[in-house]
Amino acid sequence: MMDQPSATEILTAVREFIEKHAMPELTGRTAFHARVAANAIAIIVRELDQGDRANVAEQLRLEQLLQRKGNLAELNRELCRRLRTNELAIDDAGLSRHLTLTTLAKVAIDQPNYSGLLHSPHRPD
Amino acid sequence: MMSASQPSFAPALNAAIQRAMVGVNAIANLHRLSGGASQETWSFDALTGDQILPLVLRRAPGGALVQRSVTAVSLATEARVIRLAEAARVPVPPVPYVLQDSDELGPGYIMGRIEGETIARKILRDPEYAAARPKLARQCGEILALIHGIGKSQLGELRVVTPKAQFEQYRSIYDGYDYPHPVFEVAFKWLEGRIPEPRELTLVHGDFRNGNLMIGQDGVRAVLDWELTHIGDPAEDLGWICVNSWRFGETHKVVGGFGDVSELLAGYAGAGGAGMTAERVKFWEVFGTLKWGIMCMTMYQAFALGSDRSVERAAIGRRSSETEIDLVNLLYPKAPAP
Incomplete structure (x- = not known):
């Protein structure tokens, strides 16, 4: 068990340093990259918070959809293979449900304010 | 007019402009607008005795003969197509001069500097453009019809990219990265069954979207950035400006957010x-x-392979998922069963 602060707390401190202290002193390209860096840290903080749960749910759905065991990378490669060879049809109901839920979870980590997520008809209310 | 802080090519540009444009006796206010891997642009004014001509120099980075990406045309070709577009009444910056070898400025051309806004968030939200916004989708349609109507016999040598060839090109780029994206597989499969016959291929702009359209209070003032122009399916240009990423948050307005x-x-x-x-x-x-999603993967590769170690190139890989949600919304429009 690591001591306090948690990884999330450290990253949040780094993000706040960039936003509140570094960025006001920067201009042009460097200021732009600092903004990108702060956003990148926010992605990691969300991934630390939501990633494990999302990955477990994705793996369970994949195992059910493909009727086999494996890690996430193996299962996703197998899913891609079956789609390419038409062993799995793209209008399969289990597939569309899996991809919808997986993608909602991914974008919620990568870009929670993205318009395609905010206005998705699949978004739970 | 030249100060010590001017770029080293300023005297050569000054000499070239005076040779090329009658009545010009000096240039002023030369400064960098933007730069990329394939081109750089500089703003300057050409001075005659009583006039100031606002101009832009678009040239190869550092004036060097660099290899542009396989999909980009040469700067000379770009200039030639812009002049054809102008003759067809497409709003474009006039191109008064194409650089010659003897100018010692590298490949490039001079174009008129049009006043206006290219930043999508301003165009879509600022009150200044409120009167222009409702006109833009129709204007874009009109402009595209003019571009697509340019006679192919006039075009000279230009890459022909059939829908099938472009499909295969992106399939092969995606396959090359060897990283599974099941949503992209679904999109490839959906598209594969619908690839249009290469019936009537026309001149295509190739990057017709917010960012490359100069907008004023009166509407579209100029179509910029012709480096991806080719001969292809004209519907390609109409579809590209509908991609959700180019709506910049205004999702319900399918064409460019306007x-x-x-x-x-x-x-x-x-x-x-x-x-x-x-x-x-x-x-x-x-x-x-799908193409924008794969382009995000490509930009991440520049980071992964070490050619651009910026945090921006690294982080853009995580924008692939925005295209995945857009593809899910497009291809699975109904909510899944609970």
Whole structure:
């Protein structure tokens, strides 16, 4: 068990340093990259918070959809293979449900304010 | 007029402009506008005795003969196509001069500097453009019909990219990265069954979207950035401007965040564009969304392989998922069963 602060707390401190202290002193390209860096840290903080749960749910759905065991990378490669060879049809109901839920979870980590997520008809209310 | 802080090519540019443009006796206010891997742009004024001509120099980075990406045309070709577009009444910056070897400035050309806004968030939200916004989708349709109507015999040598060739190109780029994206597989499969016949291929702008359109209070003032121009399916240009990433948050206005497909199509038909349908546009909207997702993977590769270690190149890989949600919304429009 690591001591306090948690990884999330450290990253949040780094993000706040960039936003509140570094960025006001920067201009042009460097200021732009600092903004990108702060956003990148926010992605990691969300991934630390939501990633494990999302990955477990994705793996369970994949195992059910493909009727086999494996890690996430193996299962996703197998899913891609079956789609390419038409062993799995793209209008399969289990597939569309899996991809919808997986993608909602991914974008919620990568870009929670993205318009395609905010206005998705699949978004739970 | 030249100060010590001027770039080293300033005297050569000054000499070239004075040779090329009658009455010009000096240049002033030379400064960098933007730069990329394939080109750099500089703003400057050409001075005659009583006039100031606002101009832009677009040239190869550092004036060098660099290899542009396989999909980009040469700067000389870009200039030639812009001049053809101007003759066809497409709003473009005039191109008074194409650089010659003897100018010692590298490949490039001089164009007029048009006043206006290219930043999408301002165009879509600032009150200044409120009167222009409702006109833009129709204008885009009209402009595209003019571009697509340019006679192919005038075009000279230009890459022909059939829908199938472009499909295979992106399939092969995606396959090369060897990283599984099941949503992209679904999109490829959906598109594969709908690839249009290469019936009437025309001149295509190739990057017709917010960012490359100069907008004023009166509407579209100029179509910029012709480096991806080619001969292809004209519907490609109509679909690309519908990709959700180019709506910059204004998702419900499908065309560039400012209008509807019906307005785009009405403008297109009204300006003589034939046979365009919402279905043809949708194919290229789906294709364009997938293409932008793969382009995000490509930009991440520049980071992963070490050619650009910026945090921006690293982070853009995580924008692939925005195209995945857009593809899910497009291809699975109904909510899944609970």
